[in-house]
Amino acid sequence: MSYKTIVVNLAVDADPAPIVKLGAELAKRFDAHLVGLAAADVPPLVATDDCLVYEGEIMQIQRTEIEKLLAKLRDSFETLVPASISSEWVQYVCGPTRALGIAARSADLIVTADGGDDVFRAVDVGSLVLGVGRPVLVVAGNAEHILGKTVLVAWKDGREARRALSDSLPFLANANEVVIATMEADSGQDARNSLADVAVFLEQHGITARTEVIAGEADGERLVAFARLIRADLIVSGAYGHSRLREWAFGGVTRSLIGESGINRLLSN
Structure with missing residues (x-):
């Protein structure tokens, strides 16, 4: 048994370099295809300082900002992964936990850093493990390598x-x-x-x-x-x-x- 497809989750509010380097190292070790994934979503309602709630235009502005951020993460992923490693990029404008569930359909292993409280921008590790149907490797903070000795x-x-x-x-x-x-x-x-x-x-x-x-x-x-x-x-x-x-x-x-x-x-x- 080996891992043939590894999905690595890039958190939108974290430095992508450590997790990408770690994912690339694992892909090389197991001769696996590496999928870089990033996702974030727009909260359904936006409250202002005046306690007013807006939709439409403000939500579209936020979506555009998310898409710009995802594009930057894609650039980082493609720069950091060596050409010798088979890889691809996917991104979603939805919650990261849901996005990883979609990607897990064709994956052997999910790699992610620790999650956070904002379900629109950070993975919920507990929900991911319960629902994804794949092993989840939760890496230590800012780790770039897993020796596994x-x-x-x-x-x-x-x-x-x-x-x-x-x-x-x-x-x-x-x-x-x-x-x-x-x-x-x-x-x-x-x-x-x-x-x-x-x-x-x-x-x-x-x-x-x-x-x-x-x-x-x-x-x-x-x-x-x-x-x-x-x-x-x-x-x-x-x-x-x-x-x-x-x-x-x-x-x-x-x-x-x-x-x-x-x-x-x-x-x-």
């Missing part, structure tokens, strides 16, 4: 983690060290048997992995701390083993990982 696989025996494991095989095959870890309050034989089965699965794909049980309840901060302890620069995890509402109301591993901008994260649902 040591990869931590966060294991919980469920659909999401199994999907993430399969989706990450190209990264795992390129890693020098793969660590499969589960967080358990009671590190009994069932947990160890589950980890052993995953190690066998990876071995069948030519990947050697070691296993670890992290004592304690599932906790995103503890997982990230362990990743730093073993000097991993990529965490692979299933996303939203509980409902998203429960995750955001009570906390959860996915919520912590989405909010952690200091390490690269590959998330699948």
